[in-house]
Amino acid sequence: MLPIYCRFVVHSIQNEPFLFYDMSDINIVDAPPGIEGSGFFATSLDKVIGLARSHSLWPLPFATSCCGIEFMATMGSHYDFGRFGSERLSFSPRQADLLMVMGTIAKKMSPVLKQVYLQMAEPRWVMAVGACASSGGIFDTYSVLQGIDEIIPVDVYVPGCPPRPEAILDGFGKIQELVKNESGRRRNSDQYKQMLASYGIE
């Protein structure tokens, strides 16, 4: 056994520089577009706030079925949702920025979901994860809500039954893009208020 072990050690030492080169490839978020000069950097407040918010979203996981299990995998070390600034789940809607609805919503539960949405402070985003939350999925029946967009506005839909963790991460990336590019005035606009009013909110 000993000679084989020694060969292995020699081999790994030979490859070491390449190994460390790969692991040191760290991504850093680009600065938003702006004017840069010696000792200063100027950009708009919206862009700075959007940049900060998008990398510090606190999600509220509203998990009712198998999509929730996929989300647990997404939170785990292998997919590591925390890389995107969402390490801290908010199990209270008061502190949450993003409502992630994962699973079948029965009609009896729809007032509960709506109340959770109403308890969230603006700005708030909603992600419908999986076929059931998006459209009712296979449950085309009298007792199941045919998509949560019947009761609350949805920003991003993630397809799949259930979606893999990669799909949930991709949907989260889409939410981050929305957050980054949102105007600071959007939530006060008439269009936004009309949209909420169409759901019977405020």
Added chain:
Amino acid sequence: MAEITNSDVIQLLNERFGNKVAGLNEPYGLLTIETTKDVIIDVLRFLKEGANTGFSFLTDITAVHYPERNHIAVVYHLHNMAAKIRIRVKVFLHELTPNIPTATVLWNGANWMERETYDFFGVKFEGHPDLRRILNMDELNVHPMLKQYPLEDPNRVDKKDEYFGR
């Protein structure tokens, strides 16, 4: 407890109730009888508390809608755990007057089963202490397992044939 077979139970029921118990049948070995709502509580009490029957466990209460015959059948499943035999008791009601006495006088566990049967089939259990919906949302104004109501939700928009090339 001594061994009890289906034929023993049939004999006991015939002695006690005569022609008020009918439709004796044993599909797949499960003893099945039909009776009327006038004597259903007496039949259930006899099966539960009778000296040689001992069906002390109420497994389930449910119903079946037969629209072509204008019937709603209320179905009771009982279990004699000591003798390891089961019995199924059916009562046929007219679908416009689905009223039947409550079995909560015999089993407290019948409470939720009867609420569920009321929720889905609209069967009214007379004397039930709290007969209201248990599973469906309170605003639902139909009893959805009755066959005149569609199974599908009318708000569904993504099941049009054109999306599937039909």
